Every structure is written in C-alpha cells, then in structure tokens.
Amino acid sequence: MAANGEEVKLLGVAASTFVCRVQLGLNLKGVEYKFVEQDLENKSEELLKYNPIHKKVPVLVHKERPISESLVILEYIDDTWKVNPFLPAEPYQRAMARFWAKFIDDKVLLASWTSVFTNDEKEREKNIRESDEALKFLEDELKGKFFGGEEIGFVDIAAVYIAFWVPLIQDIGGLQLLTNEKFPKLYNWSQEFLNHPIVKETMPPRDPLFAFFKARYDNLIASE
Known part of the structure; x- marks a missing residue:
C-alpha cells in the first residue's frame, strides 16, 4: 500500500x-x-x-x-485507509459498533480475566457470573457470521480477546467461560474468526502465551 x-x-x-x-x-x-x-x-x-x-x-x-x-x-x-472498511457507514450502526466494542472492554475483559487470576474465591465466582452475563448479551447480539455481517468488522476486531484469550485463560483455570454448549453462536463465531486467513496470520503463538500465563496462575494458587 x-x-x-x-x-x-x-x-x-x-x-x-x-x-x-x-x-x-x-x-x-x-x-x-x-x-x-x-x-x-x-x-x-x-x-x-x-x-x-x-x-x-x-x-x-x-x-x-x-x-x-x-x-x-x-x-x-x-x-x-478506506479500503476494506470495518466501521459501518450508517450513523446508527456506527454508533452501535462503538457501543459493543466499549461493552467488551467494560464488561468482558476484566471480569473474565479475574475469573481466573484472583485468589479471592468470592471475587472469582462474582466475575464468572458477570462474564456469563456479558457473553450472553453478545451471543444475542450476534446475528450473522461475524458481528460485522459477512466480513470482519469493528466489533469482531475488538472481540479478539474473546476469541483467543478467553479460551486460553479458561484452559488455564479449568473454567467453562466460552463453550459450544453455553454460547453456540459466539463459539462458532470465534472459530470462524480465528480461521480467517489474516487473523490466523496475525495471532501470536498460543503455546508460549499459555506457558507464561500458566506459570503466573500456578504462582497465584501457590500463594493462597
């Protein structure tokens, strides 16, 4: 370009x-x-x-x-860069894309992260409930292949944490945050998203990240 x-x-x-x-x-x-x-x-x-x-x-x-x-x-x-736009042109849809992206930051990231990385059991349970509630809202909002329709859009990019990092931390903590049984549409979206050629090429290697965060989790558990 x-x-x-x-x-x-x-x-x-x-x-x-x-x-x-x-x-x-x-x-x-x-x-x-x-x-x-x-x-x-x-x-x-x-x-x-x-x-x-x-x-x-x-x-x-x-x-x-x-x-x-x-x-x-x-x-x-x-x-x-106007090619391949990922924000909608129509003002209301554009505003809604911003809303859901901010929703992910405000309601999903911290709650799901502290579902695993906390040694306070009550805090962990509270954040699991909040994660489930937030992911249910996104499950209901997802109408097509992607949040952006047939192509990856602004909300999909914002939700990369859900597709890649949530399964990683749930495997570390032995939780069931994002599964096909609980959130079938969101789970299928995550698979479509991660298998997109550009997304697949962009994502960091999973194994080193898993090892890094697993060591952090083990240290946290050992300190309880």
Whole structure:
C-alpha cells in the first residue's frame, strides 16, 4: 500500500490483546508498518515520547503523529485507509459498533480475566457470573457470521480477546467461560474468526502465551 513501513510504526508487545487489535486493523487494510517491540518493565524513550500520558501500548505513529488507545487507533485506521472498511457507514450502526466494542472492554475483559487470576474465591465466582452475563448479551447480539455481517468488522476486531484469550485463560483455570454448549453462536463465531486467513496470520503463538500465563496462575494458587 502507499504507506510504507517507515511511515507507519506500531509500538507494542506481542502478547497484548490491545496491540493485537491494531495489528488486525492494519493487516485487514493491507497497511505496511514497522512493529517496534516494547519492554514495559523498562519503558523506552520512544514510548515515553509518543505516549507521555499513559506510558503504555499500543501506540500507532503515522507520519510522526502518535495515536494511543486501541479502539481510538482502530477508528483512525478506518478513517485513514478506506479500503476494506470495518466501521459501518450508517450513523446508527456506527454508533452501535462503538457501543459493543466499549461493552467488551467494560464488561468482558476484566471480569473474565479475574475469573481466573484472583485468589479471592468470592471475587472469582462474582466475575464468572458477570462474564456469563456479558457473553450472553453478545451471543444475542450476534446475528450473522461475524458481528460485522459477512466480513470482519469493528466489533469482531475488538472481540479478539474473546476469541483467543478467553479460551486460553479458561484452559488455564479449568473454567467453562466460552463453550459450544453455553454460547453456540459466539463459539462458532470465534472459530470462524480465528480461521480467517489474516487473523490466523496475525495471532501470536498460543503455546508460549499459555506457558507464561500458566506459570503466573500456578504462582497465584501457590500463594493462597
């Protein structure tokens, strides 16, 4: 595409679901970019320069202008590169896509994560209930092959955490968060999504991530 790897940079870490969103957005558009791996334990001068407020990833740098926050970056990508749009053109549908993306961040991410990574049993049970409730809303909202219809859209990209990270953490914790029995439409969506050629190419390797988070989980359990 017209933009080359020097013009577009993505500061990130490979294991981040938020960084993965931006990678998916760029890859679905066919935008060439340079990925600059960050060490969040030892933040680079580049990261502090481009995101002095939050000091975290992802940060997209386009023509030396930085944009942070994954959903904001996705909207910028869609507005800047018009090919393969993933936000609807119609204002109401566009607003609803933003709503469901924010719903995923507000209601699914933290609840499902702390369903596994907490040593407070009451907190774990509470978050499992909240995860189930949130996933049920998404199950009911899913009307087609993807949230975007026949093609991957904004909500699908926002929901990459559900497709890839939720099954990973549920396997670690021995939970049943996203299964074909509980949420058949959402489960089938996750399989279609992960098997999409561009998504499959973009996702990080599962085994190292599983090993990393399993060690973290084992340490948490050992500390109880």
